[in-house]
Amino acid sequence: MKRINEVMNHQPTIVGPELSLQNNAEPLLDQIEGTVEFRHVSFAYGDREVLHDINIKVEAGSSLAIVGPTGSGKTSLVNLLPRMFDASKGQVLIDNVDVRKIPLALLRRQIGYVPQETFLFSVPLAENISYGVEALSTERLQEIMQSAQLTKDVEDFPEGVTTMVGERGVTLSGGQKQRTSLARAIAKEPAILVLDDAMSSVDTHTEADILKHLQKVMQGRTTIIISHRCSTVKNLDHIVVLDEGRIVEEGTHGALLQLGGLYAEMYRRQLLSEELEDTENGDLFPGR
Ligand SMILES: Nc1ncnc2c1ncn2[C@@H]1O[C@H](COP(=O)(O)OP(=O)(O)OP(=O)(O)O)[C@@H](O)[C@H]1O
Numbered sequence: 001m002k003r004i005n006e007v008m009n010h011q012p013t014i015v016g017p018e019l020s021l022q023n024n025a026e027p028l029l030d031q032i033e034g035t036v037e038f039r040h041v042s043f044a045y046g047d048r049e050v051l052h053d054i055n056i057k058v059e060a061g062s063s064l065a066i067v068g069p070t071g072s073g074k075t076s077l078v079n080l081l082p083r084m085f086d087a088s089k090g091q092v093l094i095d096n097v098d099v100r101k102i103p104l105a106l107l108r109r110q111i112g113y114v115p116q117e118t119f120l121f122s123v124p125l126a127e128n129i130s131y132g133v134e135a136l137s138t139e140r141l142q143e144i145m146q147s148a149q150l151t152k153d154v155e156d157f158p159e160g161v162t163t164m165v166g167e168r169g170v171t172l173s174g175g176q177k178q179r180t181s182l183a184r185a186i187a188k189e190p191a192i193l194v195l196d197d198a199m200s201s202v203d204t205h206t207e208a209d210i211l212k213h214l215q216k217v218m219q220g221r222t223t224i225i226i227s228h229r230c231s232t233v234k235n236l237d238h239i240v241v242l243d244e245g246r247i248v249e250e251g252t253h254g255a256l257l258q259l260g261g262l263y264a265e266m267y268r269r270q271l272l273s274e275e276l277e278d279t280e281n282g283d284l285f286p287g288r
């Protein structure tokens with residue numbers, strides 16, 4: 001009982017404005033369009049600062065890519081959006097409102113986040129996909145699975161979409177888990193879609209198919225994609241290159257190639273390693 005109470009009585013450090021500003025007369029945001037802005041954002045784990053003075057603005061409905069070597073702060077940066085953590089300095093804004101002033105339920109409902117580490121429940125596949133939303137119609141579920149390129153896999157499962165996931169059912173492959181996680185984010189129909197290295201375990205052909213279908217899903221949504229692969233990010237509206245917690249380059253794929261800096265070098269290396277190893281899995285940042 002003591003141990004259970006410890007969990008039950010734990011006070012979250014992140015609370016929504018509906019709790020912390022109970023007597024505030026200011027009306028709270030009740031809808032999200034999807035403009036995202038990081039304004040002079042720094043972030044530290046304890047006293048170790050891992051993001052330094054980040055400035056990015058993403059217009060509603062447009063797309064942003066974040067690339068950079070491992071440990072450069074990509075995950076930490078997008079974690080600030082659904083307020084897994086709060087910025088230590090500066091502001092994270094959605095529709096020009098500080099995220100700390102947006103009701104938490106609304107904020108998290110409107111962000112479809114595919115985390116780097118997928119998390120699935122030991123429940124039927126369909127429930128894993130519809131987690132957090134009301135039950136989906138059969139047609140809608142099929143449509144979502146098509147977008148996430150899951151349809152073919154599910155056909156091979158013993159009981160289709162009602163197949164149990166996990167120990168008591170089928171064990172999904174890394175790529176299947178990632179695509180289920182993607183399907184879950186799509187099912188929410190969020191204003192903002194965030195993919196954190198969400199296709200790392202998916203082969204490049206499947207990834208290309210997902211991206212093709214994702215085009216449609218991305219219509220009218222703000223999309224932020226973190227990836228180690230150039231093929232994933234090159235068609236996005238804006239690319240930001242992070243290194244050691246700072247933005248070191250930004251622009252379109254074409255502009256960054258012309259710049260001839262870090263991104264161009266990484267792209268060249270990726271093409272080279274593809275040729276050398278004859279794999280299509282070349283990593284943008286090998287060996288770092
Ligand atoms: N929960 C945490 N507590 C303390 N330090 C952390 C935590 N998570 C990440 N870090 C540190 O913050 C820095 C940035 O990590 P982050 O996970 O944001 O990098 P990343 O760019 O997403 O890397 P990768 O490409 O490997 O996913 C790293 O130095 C890492 O060690």
Ligand SMILES: [Mg+2]
Binds near residue numbers: 196197
């Ligand atoms: Mg990461």
